Amino acid sequence: MELLKLEATEDTPQVILDPANKKFQISGRSLPEDPTEFYDPIIKWLDDYCLNPNPKTNFDFKLEYFNTASSKQIYKIFLRLKNLMDNNHELNICWYYQDGDTSIQQAGERYMRVVGVQIKLAKY
């Protein structure tokens, strides 16, 4: 699968989906005007990845802020990651949050709860 890499902007996160280098990460801020437009290609990429994934996928989220419209899109990403888990591939999700940032911390807990995947919550 081809690499998908997006640089961070003022209102969109950095996205690295790199199976060859085993690096999967979404970081920064997410408040795009049209989250569907931004996230659709990412979700499509993940759908394709799930058809032929690496044996092990370590996926990191390191978001400082995301608006509620983005949170729905991130939920869709988690559903794709859950597909990986369900198909006996090794999946490790790490959800980073800044020390004291209860908002991002609680968001990670929420995704764990509503999606039903194991998420490691890591303070930095």
Place this chain on the structure above:
Amino acid sequence: MRSNNLLLVYEGEFTQEVVLNVLSMAEGNISGDGDTSSLKKGVFNVITEVLQNVCKHADELNPDNKVISGLFVIGEDPPDNYIVTSGNLILNNKIGPLRSRIDEINSMDIIGLNNFYDIEITNDENVSYKGGARLGLIDLAIKSGQKLEYNFIPVNKKVSFYSLQVRVSKK
């Protein structure tokens, strides 16, 4: 402005660029001594959500006018609260559902709100560009910890002026 407890006032066009500029200004203005970074983040979240709600959902007097206008104020109600206020025009036929939605949210405690958020985030219905209005208001209520205050002032047969006020406790 400081003596009126107003930290930031914006009136004019609402675009994504304006949202980002206002956020940038707000980041500078909201840094009272002793404000924890968790509080600043909470206020920042509320500001972003309120600003983007105007962009997404406001209407204009002339439906052919694609430029959205509105009003945005960050104030203080010392010593306890920041107050984030938005104002924009809204079609009269949207008032009923919006009022019901806010009243419903205001009737819930924090547990109810979090349950409601869980249900809404997994709900497939509102994944369009304009979708997620309910999720945005629930999020505001959770971050605020207080009732959302709103008002509708009639302008003409088609539109009214809608104002929303979100309080964020400094504690």
